[in-house]
Amino acid sequence: MNIINFSESNSIINQYMAELRDKNYQRNKLLFRHNVARIGEMMAYELSKTLEFKPKTVMTPLGSLDIPLLKEDMVVATVLRAGLPFHEGFLHVFDKAENAFVSAYRMYTNREHTEVGVHTEYLAAPSVKGKTLVIVDPMLATGGSMAASIEALLKTGKPKKIHIACVIAVPEGLEVVKGVLPEDATIWCAAIDPGMNEQKYIVPGFGDCGDLLW
Numbered sequence: 148m149n150i151i152n153f154s155e156s157n158s159i160i161n162q163y164m165a166e167l168r169d170k171n172y173q174r175n176k177l178l179f180r181h182n183v184a185r186i187g188e189m190m191a192y193e194l195s196k197t198l199e200f201k202p203k204t205v206m207t208p209l210g211s212l213d214i215p216l217l218k219e220d221m222v223v224a225t226v227l228r229a230g231l232p233f234h235e236g237f238l239h240v241f242d243k244a245e246n247a248f249v250s251a252y253r254m255y256t257n258r259e260h261t262e263v264g265v266h267t268e269y270l271a272a273p274s275v276k277g278k279t280l281v282i283v284d285p286m287l288a289t290g291g292s293m294a295a296s297i298e299a300l301l302k303t304g305k306p307k308k309i310h311i312a313c314v315i316a317v318p319e320g321l322e323v324v325k326g327v328l329p330e331d332a333t334i335w336c337a338a339i340d341p342g343m344n345e346q347k348y349i350v351p352g353f354g355d356c357g358d359l360l361w
Contacts, residue, residue: 154338187236226284229357247272276304287316290323
C-alpha cells in the first residue's frame with residue numbers, strides 16, 4: 148500500500164492548506180471551495196504521472212509528431228456532498244474520465260455524539276471493471292464513509308487500479324481504508340493530521356468540510 152503525504156514536502160499546496168485551516172479565511176466560502184478544487188487539480192496532475200501513456204501521432208499545420216497520451220480508462224468517483232469541489236478539480240485534469248457519485252454519510256449512534264455509524268443510500272456509477280478508479284473525498288476521518296463507498300463501487304466490477312484522494316486524513320481512518328483496499332492501491336493526502344476529538348472531527352483539521360463549502 149502506497150501512501151503519499153504532500154505536506155511532507157514544500158509545494159504551493161501547503162499555502163492552500165494554510166488558507167483552508169485558517170478560521171479567518173474560512174469566512175470566504177468561495178475561496179474555500181476554490182482551494183479545495185485547486186488541491187484536487189494539483190493532486191490529479193501528480194497522480195497522472197503514475198498512469199500508463201501511449202504515443203499518438205498528432206498532425207499540426209506544419210507537420211506531425213508523436214505525443215504520449217493517457218491510455219487508461221478512468222472513473223472519478225466522489226462522496227457527496229463535501230466531495231463535489233474536490234471532484235471538480237480532478238475533472239479539470241482528467242476531463243475524459245467517467246464519473247460516479249456515492250451518498251455515504253456518518254450518523255452518530257449515541258446521544259453523546261462519540262460513536263459513529265455510516266449510511267449509504269445512493270450510488271450512480273458506470274462499471275469500473277478494468278478501469279482506473281479514483282475515489283475523492285476531502286476528509287478521511289473514521290474511514291467508515293470511504294470504506295462503504297469502496298465496497299459499493301466494487302459491486303460494479305473489479306477495477307484495474309484504485310486510487311484514494313483526500314485533503315486531510317488521520318492514521319485511524321487510513322488503517323480502516325487499507326483494510327478494504329488491494330495491496331497495490333495508492334492513497335493520496337494533502338496532509339495527515341494526528342487524530343480526532345471525541346466527536347470524530349479531525350484535529351487540528353479545519354472543521355466540517357461540507358458546512359464550510361456550502
